[in-house]
């Protein structure tokens with residue numbers, strides 16, 4: 001998977017490659033799909049949600065420039081796979097999942113696999129996680145037509161935020177937002193297809 005799908009497509013960040021080799025992806029998908037875990041595709045994880053294609057996880061991780069000592073926030077824990085990949089590299093990963101049952105499942109999975117540096121939360125991630133801000137890295141794994149302002153506010157100076165942005169049913173692009181000297185710069189990176197960012201009603 002790593003050689004053919006990730007390195008061959010140009011992902012070169014060594015910490016990312018090491019993490020992708022290490023995290024057992026087959027333990028993050030439903031047992032009935034575990035034979036497909038290392039294929040070049042997203043997979044259903046129930047509740048209408050998906051675990052992203054391995055290349056996309058690697059690409060987003062690499063573009064976040066992760067390193068030891070950093071603090072990351074993920075919105076959309078899903079299976080917990082992206083959180084685990086980040087947790088192999090950075091000090092602490094905070095991750096929020098809006099579907100209660102998925103949050104419980106992935107929290108238990110990460111714990112069982114020994115990812116003690118991942119802190120999970122059940123809820124709407126639109127407003128980020130202020131108590132633990134600022135974050136060096138913010139990765140949003142669900143798409144919306146804009147980047148939530150609270151997430152931009154909670155990004156550290158020099159930090160990198162990655163999120164798929166686009167209207168429903170239209171092409172989404174992975175956007176990189178960088179914060180430097182208080183200024184934000186956005187770069188359009190790659191066309192992608194993610195499930196929508198949903199909102200809690202209350």
Ligand code: SAH
Pocket residue numbers: 049050051052075076077078079080081082083096097098099102123124125126141142195196197198199200
């Ligand atoms: N990162 C995941 C893939 C997630 S799919 C993995 O590695 O498996 C996107 C996830 O975002 C879904 O589980 C969905 O329920 C969740 N989600 C959607 N809107 C959200 C919101 N507002 N806050 C938190 N999670 C959200």
